[in-house]
Amino acid sequence: MSGPSFPTPDLSHLNSSHYKFVYEPAEDTFLLLDALEKDYRFLETLDPLFCVEIGSGSGCATAFLGSMLGSRSRAFFCTDVNPKAASATIQTAQKNSVAVNAVLTDLTQALQPRLNGQVDLLVFNPPYVVTTSDEVGSRSIEAAWAGGIDGREVIDRTLPVVNELLSPGGVFYMVVIRENRPEELMDLMRSRYGLESQVVMSRRAGQEGLSILRFQRPARS
Template sequence: MLNMHPTPTLSHLKPADYQHVYEPAEDTFLFLDALEADVNFIISRSPVVSLEIGCGTGIITTFLQTLLTSHGIPLLSLTTDINPQACKATAATALSNRTSVDAIRTDLAFPLFPRMENGIDILLFNPPYVVTESEEVGSTGIEAAWAGGKDGREVVDRVLRLIPRMLSKNGIFYLVTIRENKPQEIMEYMSTTYNLRSDVVLSRKAGTEGLSILKFYYPA
């Protein structure tokens, strides 16, 4: 059954915080459901290090931490966000939920490489996926939470190109998409270019959004 694991508390965040930091929504909660649904697969890959790009409130990584801890698996969790307020919120969320998460303010994950080259076992990304004008992409404020440019893919595609440098050989990459992002095309690209297998872990219609959580991993 889905969602038996408790959702992290965000009671330390106030409505005014959500003027600056992405407020968890259907995409976020579908992500939590997907991680819980996939926990046996995650455990089977013996993860040690996770990295979330675009952590927002930090709810996803905090959930992953507590989920794996409940299965006796300790995890080193790193997160990044281009928005400094999101990094602050993530640190506070981890503390409020008695977990340990590091939040780094940066574009994608560049300062972590080459040191963490192929060192990420669980990579998480709920990107800015909304189709917008390209000019709207690249802010460091709340707009960065949704503005995805052409096909909602401009930030996503930058991350896809980094995957072979980031993922460990047992690594799993989880990605949120909407229909407009052409998830099938992403899955084909990752297969033909990087030999990564992919599955749709969960899909849900939320209002007009056809959300899916995809996962990518190397064949055993």
């Protein structure tokens, strides 16, 4: 059964001058929104209290979640290593009437260990593009896409963090491309951290084979 449909967040406050420094929502962003919308009933039942988006960029995904789930009685945290992205996230949240805490930090360092074991909904559209290692580590727009070898260098740093942050019933959504070897990622998360996974949605965008993976701990019997 399909759930209700929700509008794409209003991003009219952002323009080409912003997108010189902040990742502009593209096919990967919209696939993530579609996957979250597809999972609306599941997320409604989950009723997440603490929601975190890693690398929020424009803030589009969290604004969408806030509008979809309602921001009352929820805490939305967005992190980004790029100061201009953190600023854009705040502007997008305000434009869409969603209360967001934007934190300037690498991955989730500033949130840990305070939120360890408490995050019910974790979202990450990582820098997944295959590049050389020396392109990784920027604090500007390159941080949004440069993923290093196999596009996995930032992703692989994040996986232990996911295990630390998720609450017992928490769920993690991540965007990947074929070159990231998603099946290997899914096997690793199961064998190392006991997190089950599935592909929520896939789509081809130009040369990229995009997928949204969902990870969660198995239900206790």
